[in-house]
Amino acid sequence: MSAIYNFCAGPAMLPQAVMKKAQQELLDWNGLGVSVMEISHRSKEFIALTARAEADLRELMQIPANYHVLFMHGGGRGQFSAVVNNFLGDNGRALYLVNGQWSSAAVAEAKKLAGEAQIDSLNIVEKHNGLNAVVLPDLHKIDADYRYVHYCPNETVDGIEIFDELDSPWPVVADMSSTIMSHEIDVSRYGLIYAGAQKNIGPSGLSLVIVRDDMLKLPSLPQSSVMDYRIAVEHDSMFNTPPTFAWYLAAEVFAWLKSVGGVAHIADVNRRKAELLYACIDNNAFYRNGVELANRSRMNVTFQLADPALDAEFLKQAEAAGLVALKGHRIVGGMRASLYNAMPLEGVQVLVNFMNEFAAKHNQ
Ligand code: PLP
Numbered sequence: 001m002s003a004i005y006n007f008c009a010g011p012a013m014l015p016q017a018v019m020k021k022a023q024q025e026l027l028d029w030n031g032l033g034v035s036v037m038e039i040s041h042r043s044k045e046f047i048a049l050t051a052r053a054e055a056d057l058r059e060l061m062q063i064p065a066n067y068h069v070l071f072m073h074g075g076g077r078g079q080f081s082a083v084v085n086n087f088l089g090d091n092g093r094a095l096y097l098v099n100g101q102w103s104s105a106a107v108a109e110a111k112k113l114a115g116e117a118q119i120d121s122l123n124i125v126e127k128h129n130g131l132n133a134v135v136l137p138d139l140h141k142i143d144a145d146y147r148y149v150h151y152c153p154n155e156t157v158d159g160i161e162i163f164d165e166l167d168s169p170w171p172v173v174a175d176m177s178s179t180i181m182s183h184e185i186d187v188s189r190y191g192l193i194y195a196g197a198q199k200n201i202g203p204s205g206l207s208l209v210i211v212r213d214d215m216l217k218l219p220s221l222p223q224s225s226v227m228d229y230r231i232a233v234e235h236d237s238m239f240n241t242p243p244t245f246a247w248y249l250a251a252e253v254f255a256w257l258k259s260v261g262g263v264a265h266i267a268d269v270n271r272r273k274a275e276l277l278y279a280c281i282d283n284n285a286f287y288r289n290g291v292e293l294a295n296r297s298r299m300n301v302t303f304q305l306a307d308p309a310l311d312a313e314f315l316k317q318a319e320a321a322g323l324v325a326l327k328g329h330r331i332v333g334g335m336r337a338s339l340y341n342a343m344p345l346e347g348v349q350v351l352v353n354f355m356n357e358f359a360a361k362h363n364q
Pocket of ligand 1: 102154155175196197204
């Protein structure tokens with residue numbers, strides 16, 4: 001079978017080397033004669049795996065010692081509620097920046113749960129010459145006592161990415177579900193980072209939380225114990241049975257990322273992949289991307305065909321060429337190519353060749 005390149009936004013492709021290793025180990029992990037799914041999360045073998053996962057992640061992201069690393073349930077959306085419930089007790093107030101579908105879903109969830117707490121939101125996307133552009137507000141000029149400011153550095157659906165780190169007087173809470181470990185960041189600038197796993201980490205369901213120690217002193221709302229950060233810290237993310245297979249795969253993905261050269265290396269590959277695809281879009285009047293240069297996502301490249309009547313034919317022929325899951329999110333339509341860490345440069349080259357040929361054929 002010729003190569004298949006999977007551009008799905010999530011659950012997304014995982015590194016081939018990791019999938020092959022997982023396949024080999026499926027029935028006999030670590031010489032135990034059983035799969036990693038079938039052993040106790042409290043066994044010494046599994047505890048060793050979690051220690052290795054955390055150490056590798058700390059090294060990859062240069063996580064300072066005053067941050068906790070938690071492996072929790074509930075994916076990205078689970079954290080929409082956990083953040084509110086953990087930090088907004090005693091009538092707390094929070095600010096949400098909105099630059100697309102996911103940050104706006106986070107606001108909706110926060111408002112639903114807030115009770116006496118107050119949720120403010122600020123739209124930060126403007127149209128510049130018909131293109132979506134992020135305009136970050138000067139947060140120091142806002143006279144309010146927020147417990148945190150929440151934002152989404154990469155909007156998976158809209159293909160809008162914010163590369164500048166926020167300059168904020170309040171702790172920054174970031175939904176990094178679709179950008180985590182895609183390029184280097186300074187973790188010390190954040191109060192909390194979370195990510196659903198199914199893009200750059202591993203299988204869906206798991207969520208990764210990196211939280212600064214002092215954040216845990218904020219008053220919480222009544223909440224479920226499994227989503228309580230303090231309880232998760234006290235129990236090393238094992239208050240209840242964790243998603244062990246997802247945790248194992250995440251550990252393998254971290255080990256793979258280290259082996260290929262870490263975040264700095266993958267950031268360079270990611271930049272080259274995105275440049276290649278955006279150049280193809282910009283060089284063909286047949287395609288169009290609606291995001292200003294500075295905010296074009298490197299992880300989720302959205303584009304439209306000049307003639308939407310050709311969308312179905314484009315997708316059909318792409319699939320026949322081994323290029324799958326290019327359909328844009330149902331809310332925004334068009335196309336989307338997700339170029340997470342596991343997507344090799346060759347996959348984008350094959351996509352670009354296909355797009356050039358498709359445009360040439362239909363421009364005649
Ligand atoms: N936040 C972002 C940026 C996402 O891309 C997604 C899912 O794609 C989510 C949150 C929701 O994640 P989940 O489906 O794991 O709840």
